[in-house]
Amino acid sequence: MRAIAVSEYGATPALMSLPRPEPGPGEILVKMIAAGLNPFDWKLADGMVKDSVDTSFPLILGVDGAGVVEDVGPGVTRLRHGEQVYGAFGSIKRGLGAFAEYAITRDDGPVAKMPEGMIYTQAAAVPTASAAALAMVDEARVDAGQTVLVVGATGGVGQGMVQLASLAGAKVIATARDDMAGTMRRLGADETVAYSRNGDSADDDLNARVLAVHNDGIDAVLDVVSDTPATEDIAQLLRPGGTYASSVWAVNPDSMEAKGLRGVNVDGGLSPDVLDRLSDLVDASDLRVRVEREVPLEDAPDALAANRAGGARGKTVIRI
Ligand SMILES: NC(=O)c1ccc[n+]([C@@H]2O[C@H](COP(=O)([O-])OP(=O)(O)OC[C@H]3O[C@@H](n4cnc5c(N)ncnc54)[C@H](OP(=O)(O)O)[C@@H]3O)[C@@H](O)[C@H]2O)c1
Incomplete structure (x- = not known):
């Protein structure tokens, strides 16, 4: 599958061809439609957590995203094949992230059904x-x-x-x-x-x-x-x-x-409850998330560099 990853901490993010992950027990495999970019993504590539979290390389970048459940691992009860979901994805330890055609998240983790009427690019901009x-x-x-x-x-x-x-x-x-x-x-x-x-x-x-x-x-x-x-x-x-x-x-x-x-x-933890609160706020138009620009997956390295340079005026969303 196509993914944006780094080969080591400090390396420039690049488009790579990497194996599609398999969902393990309690895990969900999502076909990603859109991913949201956060400053954390380039900070992670720089090595922000290198002394605190075990990491596998190549490390796929990206946390936020939205897509369709493709497959579920044993023991998954909450979400099923074909559901539209949004939230946080990946596992730094396994080198997995959201800037990829397929991403992993947990059934009991930071993922929720997308509210009706919300489009993928909007949903991907919300979580973190x-x-x-x-x-x-x-x-x-x-x-x-x-x-x-x-x-x-x-x-x-x-x-x-x-x-x-x-x-x-x-x-x-x-x-x-x-x-x-x-x-x-x-x-x-x-x-x-x-x-x-x-x-x-x-x-x-x-x-x-x-x-x-x-x-x-x-x-x-x-x-x-x-x-x-x-x-x-x-x-x-x-x-x-x-x-x-x-x-x-x-x-x-x-x-x-x-x-x-x-x-x-403050750490803004993501959980199903927090995502439900955010869905309600967006539904009620009490929270409007401004998507400043959308880019195709191959342009994500440039979008990461632009966010690092400053001047954000809303969210950048990557179309997978
Ligand atoms: N703890 C957590 O859970 C958590 C969660 C999310 C984000 N964060 C962190 O919070 C920070 C902000 O995230 P973000 O997603 O909002 O970033 P962002 O979308 O890149 O926005 C940063 C904004 O701050 C403005 N800015 C820069 N310097 C400024 C200054 N001195 N005074 C006033 N405004 C200034 C920037 O505009 P100009 O460049 O034009 O000035 C830009 O509009 C990041 O470091 C991120 O890693 C932490």
């Missing part, structure tokens, strides 16, 4: 980023009446957080370059704030821009891009008792506690 957005908003305990700053608002996770924080009744300030200010407002942001990539010039000082409007501070920061020094800087915007949530494990909870704040590093 939207689950992270949900977990960030939940774990930051975003509530009605709060003022919340979303940092990294224009990408996959950020657009979800803007919508879900707004749905919770919070006043949302979204970071946005000029080209995305209108989109952010349409997704539910009450205000947008400009930023520079490194935030080191006085004119582009994010804190000053927020304080100019909210001089008594804000209640929460939902941040998917800042490193630890930047989180310490941005945390100055928070009122006593405020929360700083990071999806990139950049927050130092002890340091936040010393400032009278709560710091949380």
